[in-house]
Amino acid sequence: MAAGVAAEVAAAFRREWGSVVATLIRMTGDWDLAEECAQEAFAAALERWPRDGVPRRPGAWLTTTARNRALDRLRRMANEAAKLQEVAMLAYPDEPTGFPDERLRLIFTCCHPALPMEARVALTLRTLAGLTTGEIGRAFLVPEATMAKRLVRAKQKIRNAGIPYRVPPDHLLPERVPSVLAVLYLLFNEGYAASGGADLVRSALCAEAIRLARWLVGMMPDEPEAVGLLALMLLHDARRATRVDAAGDLVTLADQDRSRWDRALVDEGVALLESALRRGQPGPYQIQAAVAACHATARTAEETDWTEIAGLYGLLRQYLPSPVVELNRAVAVAEADGPAAGLALVEAVAESLRGYHLLPATRADLLRRLGRESEAEAAYVEALSLAPTEAERRYLAGRLRQVGGSRTSRAAS
Structure with missing residues (x-):
């Protein structure tokens, strides 16, 4: 029973963490308090659910428990009438209107232009997805201590600059789109190829990233890079179930059972990609989606058009001049022109990717x-x-x- 309840709590954490934290931030305006009270709520679940049973709506139970913990904290800190009035107002918070999801509100707040780009992405991954500081550091290829300092500075900046917890008006949305897309991209990547732990694939994170990307495309259907990112996610997610075998062991792309790929997701991803490309505004997510489409539409591994993929990575590096892109291009070149040609490109980026296991x-x-x-x-x-x-x-x-x-x-x- 205890093991089963622990698994239920773990599943609830993957599903509900971002929503609980986002709700508390909106209520209190205190990012650290929100995370602490959310953690206390999940700890309370581990204590109470074995005794009382798993609630019918775990997310609502966790949110209510975390909110009550936050109110208790604020009451203890209330030393003046203004603070007491604030606590009274928080007991009956206004429901958000005009915005489909509290977690997207959180993303747009984290992606305020006053914050450095990496801080925007890192803070959102921490608060929205509940990733550890170490996991986020690995995603950025920096030490955990370095990432911890960045997160602290980002929260201080939000507090000191009085950055509001809200979605910006329509005319300000475009300036935040690049970092919002980067957040969703890294959130999906962490689910698709985890940066640590026992499991290579974390399905809940993939599903959350896709869900939020769908919301974003619904809000901004004319933004080709948002559509391209959703296409990229769907094309990758179509083969997620085949990336590991029944024992949890890695299965390489060449060895995956293509009959088990989700053709509906492939077709949707390809259609979205084509609609984005028709706008004539190519960008890095559309190009990566085009790479994914080359893989997803090849009937066999041998029929993969590696020359086309190598060319797409050559185009991608014009938008994202990074050693990781060069490493991916090297793999494609090795398939198209032979391992010696690929190895020469790998050696060229070896110093830049020191400590990165895929090198x-x-x-x-x-x-x-x-x-x-x-x-x-x-x-x-x-x-x-x-x-x-x-x-x-x-x-x-x-x-x-x-x-x-x-x-x-x-x-x-």
Whole structure:
């Protein structure tokens, strides 16, 4: 019973954390208080639900419990009439009007232009998705301590600058769109390829990102990059179920069972991409969606148009000149022009991606294909030491055994 309830609480955390925190922020205006009281509510659930049973509406129970904790805190801090009046008002907060989802309100608040771009994205991932500081740091390829300082500064900026918790008027929406899209993109990525933990895929985060992206497209149907991002998510999500096997082990794209891909999501993603591209305003999310479409529409791995994908990554780097984009382009070039051509591109970005596990993993695979087993073995060892999830570590360990076994067999002969 206890294990089952713990699983229910964990599931409720994945579904409801962002909504509970967003509601408390709107009520109190205090970001730290909101997170603390939300955490207390989930702790209370672990204590009470085994005894009282899981409530019919877990989200409402958690929100009410967290709100009551916040009101108690504010009452204890109320030393003057103004604060007491504030507490009285918070007991019956006005319901938000004219906006479809409290979590999108939170995203737009976090994405205020007064905050640095990385702080906007990091703060939203922390408050909306409940990601740990370490997980967010890994998403940005920075140490946990560095990310913790950024989060503290972002909250202080919101408090000191009096940034309102609201959606900006229509004429100010465009200036926040890039960082809102970045938040949703990273939220989906964390679900699709987790930055840590036992599970490679966190389905609840993928579903939440897609749901919010649909809301955003509904609000801004003429914004091609918003449509492109939704297309990208759907095209990836179409094959999410095949990324790991029944044992939770990683299945590479080439080995995935394409008959199990969700064709309805593929068709919807392709249609959205085509509608976005017709506007003649290409951007990074549309280009990445085009890459995903190349994979999703290839009937077999062998029919994948790697030359087209390499060209799309070449175009993408004009919008996102990052070493991660270059690494992805190297993989495509290796498939289109051979592993030696890809390896040359990998080596060119090696210094920029030091500590990023996919760099030595990619390098190891290319070295293996070139027959340079001893170098491949060393690269697999490095990748294994850096891999953030158990599924990836198991996959890399298997590759390492294959390389080692191949070298041993040849030496014996």
